[in-house]
Amino acid sequence: MYKIFFKDRVVYLTDKIDDDLTRDFGAIHKLGSEGELKHFLADFESNTDRQEAFIYHHNQYELLKRFRGLFKNLLAAGGFIWDKDKSHFLTMKRLGKLDLPKGKIEVNETFEEAALREVSEECGIEHPEIIRPLGPTFHTYQLEDQKILKEVRWFEMIYHGNSSPTPQLEENITHIHWTPKNEGSLFIQKTYPSIVQILEKVGAI
Known part of the structure; x- marks a missing residue:
């Protein structure tokens, strides 16, 4: 599972949704098209009442790759x-x-x-x-x-x-x-x- 910080809120990327899902999750998304993923993230970012969201796919490495594709990536x-x-x-x-x-x-x-x-x-x-x-940490920001x-x-x-x-x-x-x-x-x-x-x-x- 990957944990992506959006300031003090979190999006989890997982291939084991049944094991990782928390009781307080705010939203959940099964990986589909790029447009659907963009819409899900935009909705999460605009709805600040949601502290956690989950995106799942059977291959978490492919999931991270697809997620990365929506951002400019910086390595540190x-x-x-x-x-x-x-x-x-x-x-x-x-x-x-x-x-x-x-x-x-x-x-x-x-x-x-x-x-x-x-x-x-x-x-x-x-x-x-x-x-x-x-290991790594991941966080997003706007530049x-x-x-x-x-x-x-x-x-x-x-x-x-x-x-x-x-x-x-x-x-x-x-x-x-x-x-x-x-x-x-x-x-x-x-x-x-x-x-x-x-x-x-x-x-x-």
Whole structure:
């Protein structure tokens, strides 16, 4: 199942509708024509009372491909970084929200390379180590007249060094600090739903 965030609302793409459907779903759509899918998404976006919607098809990879076709697709990578004791994790404030380091993939760059580069650039720390991949998050937004679907591939990392992190100001990052693991729940109130998904995967909340 794929979870696509429309700000704080969610569209689920699934091939197991009987298992994944929640009690509070607002709308459900069986994948058909492109026009029907466009209409379903437009209706979901305009009806803000609906917090969740489900789209299903027997092949979820084909479903994601068809869904992607309605958007301009951007690929990015990012990291969740522990300190060497795994008692704190690195957080930043960007455009008034708490966030994790991430950025667009460059030409001929792997997701792993991009994640390591973005962490180093945005946080001012060198040689973080990847522990494991955390999978992707997906969110949509509007950029002028284009609808964007952004996929971020995330990696859990550890930083063994002692350098103090410094924010990359040109990326609108105003503050970086090490957040105690036991304060992860406070982070939820000031960040994006897709970031909460990553915090849950690493056990920070």
